[in-house]
Amino acid sequence: MKRKKHRTLSTYVYYLAMLAYLVVIAYPLYLMVVTSLKPNAEIFKNPLGPPQSFYLGNFITLISRANFNLYFLNSLIVVFVSLFCIIIFSSLAAFILAKHGFKGSTFLYSFFVAGLIIPIRLGTISILKMMIGFGLHDTLASVILVSIATGIPFGIFILTDFIRMVPDDLMHAARIDGYSEPKIFLRIIIPLLLPAIASVAVVNFIPIWNDFWFPLILLKSQSVRTVPLATALLFGQFSTNYGHVFAMLTMASVPVVITYLIFSRWFIKGLTEGGLKG
Amino acid sequence: MGSNTSYTRRRVQKILFRLGFLLPALLIYTFILLIPIVDSMRLSFYTGSGLIPNTFIGLGNYIKIFTQDVFRERVWGAFTNNIKFFLIVTLLQNVLGFFLAMAVTRPIKGASFMRKISFIPTTLSVLVVGFLFRQILNPIWGILGNFPWLGNEFTALPTLAVAVSWQFIGESILLYTVGIDGIPIELLEAARIDGANWFQEMRHIILPAIMPIVGIVTLLIYVGDFTQFDIVYAMTTTSGNPRFKTDLFGSLFYRTAFSTPARGGWGMGMGAAVSTIMFAVVAFGVGIWFFVFQRKRDA
Numbered sequence: 001m002k003r004k005k006h007r008t009l010s011t012y013v014y015y016l017a018m019l020a021y022l023v024v025i026a027y028p029l030y031l032m033v034v035t036s037l038k039p040n041a042e043i044f045k046n047p048l049g050p051p052q053s054f055y056l057g058n059f060i061t062l063i064s065r066a067n068f069n070l071y072f073l074n075s076l077i078v079v080f081v082s083l084f085c086i087i088i089f090s091s092l093a094a095f096i097l098a099k100h101g102f103k104g105s106t107f108l109y110s111f112f113v114a115g116l117i118i119p120i121r122l123g124t125i126s127i128l129k130m131m132i133g134f135g136l137h138d139t140l141a142s143v144i145l146v147s148i149a150t151g152i153p154f155g156i157f158i159l160t161d162f163i164r165m166v167p168d169d170l171m172h173a174a175r176i177d178g179y180s181e182p183k184i185f186l187r188i189i190i191p192l193l194l195p196a197i198a199s200v201a202v203v204n205f206i207p208i209w210n211d212f213w214f215p216l217i218l219l220k221s222q223s224v225r226t227v228p229l230a231t232a233l234l235f236g237q238f239s240t241n242y243g244h245v246f247a248m249l250t251m252a253s254v255p256v257v258i259t260y261l262i263f264s265r266w267f268i269k270g271l272t273e274g275g276l277k278g
Numbered sequence: 279m280g281s282n283t284s285y286t287r288r289r290v291q292k293i294l295f296r297l298g299f300l301l302p303a304l305l306i307y308t309f310i311l312l313i314p315i316v317d318s319m320r321l322s323f324y325t326g327s328g329l330i331p332n333t334f335i336g337l338g339n340y341i342k343i344f345t346q347d348v349f350r351e352r353v354w355g356a357f358t359n360n361i362k363f364f365l366i367v368t369l370l371q372n373v374l375g376f377f378l379a380m381a382v383t384r385p386i387k388g389a390s391f392m393r394k395i396s397f398i399p400t401t402l403s404v405l406v407v408g409f410l411f412r413q414i415l416n417p418i419w420g421i422l423g424n425f426p427w428l429g430n431e432f433t434a435l436p437t438l439a440v441a442v443s444w445q446f447i448g449e450s451i452l453l454y455t456v457g458i459d460g461i462p463i464e465l466l467e468a469a470r471i472d473g474a475n476w477f478q479e480m481r482h483i484i485l486p487a488i489m490p491i492v493g494i495v496t497l498l499i500y501v502g503d504f505t506q507f508d509i510v511y512a513m514t515t516t517s518g519n520p521r522f523k524t525d526l527f528g529s530l531f532y533r534t535a536f537s538t539p540a541r542g543g544w545g546m547g548m549g550a551a552v553s554t555i556m557f558a559v560v561a562f563g564v565g566i567w568f569f570v571f572q573r574k575r576d577a
Contacts, residue, residue, distance in 0.1 A: 010476060014381035018392050021378055024444070025399055031419065032410055047419050085306075093303035096296050112303070115311055117497070117564055119505040121528070122553045123314030125321060125535055125546055129330055130314065149310035152303050181295055210403035212508050217536060228405050232511065235409055245413060249406045260401040264394055271449075272456045 036247035058247035071230040082147035090155025098163035115153030162196035199270025202263040321550035331547035339551035356530040366439035375450025400448035408512025457491040493571035500563040
């Protein structure tokens with residue numbers, strides 16, 4: 001009898017905690033979205049309530065006057081080119097590490113996976129030096145290269161693990177049928193790898209979209225700004241125009257939140273494997 | 279003889295195939311991630327006014343940092359701020375993260391919804407979260423009163439730490455949730471049949487099972503916090519206002535290496551020395567983690 005009561009009590013405590021936490025998470029995000037949908041005068045009159053009308057003026061100004069559509073496009077280019085390369089390069093290397101082991105391949109695997117914990121920021125000075133040397137400074141290519149290098153350790157980590165689970169018999173059978181190794185990779189491994197590739201893509205999408213440090217260091221011209229860089233630079237300019245500021249923060253957040261909500265299954269799978277086995 | 283050459287040819291082909299598959303990842307990873315870190319360490323032994331320091335001065339930059347007050351004060355300040363920042367974030371994310379993970383792993387209504395929602399802040403950019411909190415703390419919204427949270431020397435750094443924890447607690451919840459889900463139900467049921475109460479269950483079953491996760495969560499926080507820059511940039515500018523009270527290693531590194539002397543730049547060589555010190559601090563933490571958590575697991 002006593003036990004039962006105690007269980008219910010702890011359940012209530014947990015419920016209360018979840019509710020409090022929900023408010024703590026949701027309230028700042030609510031304010032962000034709600035404020036972005038109000039004209040400035042309304043923000044001062046009614047800072048906390050829902051918007052009186054669905055005002056899109058802040059967003060329209062960002063796109064028409066601040067070129068936000070261009071920054072969006074730049075960010076999308078960086079994200080998609082980087083993800084494409086991370087997936088191709090990581091799965092190629094993972095295929096060798098998982099199925100064509102050689103002397104030193106376990107070391108090579110650890111060598112790659114060590115990158116999960118190495119903060120690439122600490123090499124920024126040399127990266128800047130190198131990008132200037134290659135003439136890639138102030139181009140999206142510089143940010144793309146850095147994003148690929150940052151994403152490869154996670155890609156190899158997840159994909160090697162996954163390819164190891166592909167039965168060797170399947171590959172032997174393919175070889176007997178006359179498949180070459182590249183063909184095995186393309187026709188057998190890649191199709192089986194798709195869920196893992198989805199995890200790698202979603203988990204990498206978020207930090208690449210959000211990266212602010214490398215664009216800040218490597219990009220100068222307005223035409224190559226990414227969304228976080230533009231957000232930072234326009235923040236000062238708009239600092240008194242709260243509607244614009246909040247619309248900008250909302251626009252920078254919507255792509256990642258939507259991607260996460262749609263792909264959360266793959267996302268959580270990838271992240272927990274990455275975090276817990278490492 | 280003929281079979282021998284075809285054997286050699288097949289061997290060469292095999293090596294080329296492996297090399298071709300490995301090379302793109304290996305080259306980019308080595309040349310963009312690893313070599314620059316080592317090269318930055320090398321540059322910390324050089325000085326020069328341009329973008330590329332070219333005069334070798336041995337330990338000169340480090341001697342300056344550790345003996346001249348102007349430099350020592352900043353580096354020491356960033357180091358102590360960073361430790362405080364790390365301790366606050368670690369406490370919040372581990373304790374609250376674990377407790378909330380306990381809540382969302384209960385078979386109660388809304389738990390799976392909360393699991394999903396709790397991760398949303400983690401997906402946002404640190405920069406956006408920083409700007410968002412800076413705006414919300416503005417007295418116009420008046421949610422947290424008129425107090426200058428970011429202007430006060432004692433509250434500014436904890437405020438930044440709370441903002442970062444608000445964002446990344448979702449990651450702690452996620453990892454703890456996986457750990458708690460992994461505890462076999464039979465184990466918990468057996469304990470209940472034996473009459474274990476909530477505290478005994480916690481102490482003897484749940485906590486031992488999630489200790490490795492405490493290690494991983496803390497490690498992730500450690501590496502993230504000792505290279506944290508975006509939150510300082512967004513909330514208290516790159517000079518870590520007020521009066522460098524929120525200056526962290528990340529913002530110090532940015533100023534010293536990439537700002538003009540008027541805005542706190544010390545030249546690239548000194549910047550490289552700062553990033554090398556950061557590397558040592560990060561490596562120290564990773565080493566401890568490895569020693570405490572990984573070695574035990576292997577044993």
